[in-house]
């Protein structure tokens with residue numbers, strides 16, 4: 125059991141630049157690795173595995189550049205258990221303030237027999253030789269038993285004892301193929317921990333892959349069982365399904381330090397910027413539902429949740445967005461939102477609406493939200509503008525049907541049904557130069573109006589492929605210029621509604637007592 129008031133430090137070993145880079149499409153140039161390494165050091169990563177120096181000249185250069193330029197963190201290079209790799213690693217690390225050579229060899233039967241073609245004794249001997257040689261170059265040597273999870277536990281313990289005796293300072297337990305479970309991982313770490321001499325000072329480490337989606341859970345189980353180093357990558361990038369995600373393991377340890385009794389020294393406010401920086405460098409994107417750093421990690425759309433959030437954000441958030449470097453939680457307005465969230469946004473946007481106006485707006489908002497995935501601030505503003513626009517009638521546009529297309533022989537046609545001042549519904553159709561022209565002509569016929577279109581502007585007033593379009597039309601009727609404006613996700617419908625505004629203004633003008641007419645020059649809205 126953990127002591128609630130005590131937290132042990134956990135070393136964060138970041139391998140974004142080595143194992144992360146091994147994932148297809150994630151190769152980085154030397155300057156890109158350097159930028160990323162600076163970010164990692166700045167956020168408090170303890171060990172940065174900058175590459176595999178023997179892999180290529182570029183990898184060697186990257187390790188060397190990071191070793192030369194990045195201060196604060198320990199810089200590490202991976203090496204197989206052979207003299208060439210170990211020498212390359214040591215040479216590349218030479219300028220580092222604090223350096224670590226990370227040697228590895230596989231210990232599992234399948235890797236021994238089929239890949240290395242070595243017996244247990246040969247693997248053991250190569251591991252010991254590798255660690256000794258590495259120790260002749262640097263003080264910190266990490267040994268990894270590749271595919272430790274599928275290795276015989278007794279053999280693993282034997283290798284651990286031998287490499288520790290040869291000078292290894294960290295013993296890493298990789299779940300190379302992401303096969304283990306939290307329970308199993310916990311038991312294996314506890315088993316190895318029992319076999320490490322109390323005063324050895326050797327750190328047990330976990331390196332988990334995510335093939336079954338358990339890399340973070342397995343790493344946390346290792347910490348709970350006594351591992352004091354976790355190996356991880358930003359955004360969880362890495363071989364196949366990836367590695368343990370740094371931001372997730374760090375925030376789990378921080379948020380549940382009561383449970384794990386362990387914490388890292390990471391400045392968690394740097395997690396989100398680091399995640400975005402990496403995504404920009406490798407040209408990928410972070411899934412919206414990614415824990416901690418995804419776009420939706422602190423976003424709420426459901427009305428019941430939004431209501432709870434407005435009352436007290438801890439109702440639906442276990443972490444503060446600011447603590448991971450995200451400026452604020454967001455209440456996303458969509459079809460699942462309720463009145464509380466809409467009212468909050470309306471007042472945030474600076475509008476004061478009466479209760480009936482708010483109720484009307486809510487109805488229009490739900491109708492729009494059913495057609496759009498997300499309702500943006502500009503949509504709300506447009507809805508309010510629409511709400512406040514002239515609705516005096518008497519004409520209503522009950523139906524609009526458009527037929528339009530491209531190519532020779534196409535006749536853009538519109539059919540409308542409009543109900544007028546005496547309650548009669550009139551149906552009309554017209555062809556035009558385009559769908560808007562046809563719609564306007566059909567509406568003019570239905571209302572027996574002669575008009576001349578003198579101005580038309582259509583623009584998008586919100587974001588996304590399902591953005592709302594605002595149409596602003598000016599038409600001359602009886603010599604009088606009149607304007608109308610409307611918003612709709614369909615721009616032809618927006619134009620038709622804007623024209624309806626104009627027709628209604630014209631009708632009211634013709635039927636109003638002469639003294640009520642506004643001056644001619646200000647007839648536009």
Ligand SMILES: CC(=O)SCCNC(=O)CCNC(=O)[C@H](O)C(C)(C)COP(=O)(O)OP(=O)(O)OC[C@H]1O[C@@H](n2cnc3c(N)ncnc32)[C@H](O)[C@@H]1OP(=O)(O)O
Nearest residue numbers: 143146176178179180204205206228229230239240270300
């Ligand atoms: C689980 C992991 O993530 S381990 C790290 C994996 N990362 C990488 O492989 C990326 C960098 N790798 C490379 O650039 C190349 O593989 C190199 C330069 C390291 C080696 O290239 P090559 O010499 O052409 O060998 P290749 O990759 O084809 O085969 C691996 C060789 O290393 C041997 N080997 C594998 N692991 C080890 C080890 N830990 N210690 C010693 N030898 C090893 C294999 O048995 C094989 O030996 P062989 O050539 O005698 O048959």
Ligand SMILES: CC(C)C(=O)C(=O)O
Nearest residue numbers: 228268270271298300
């Ligand atoms: C070299 C080790 C640590 C590794 O990357 C793995 O086993 O996945």
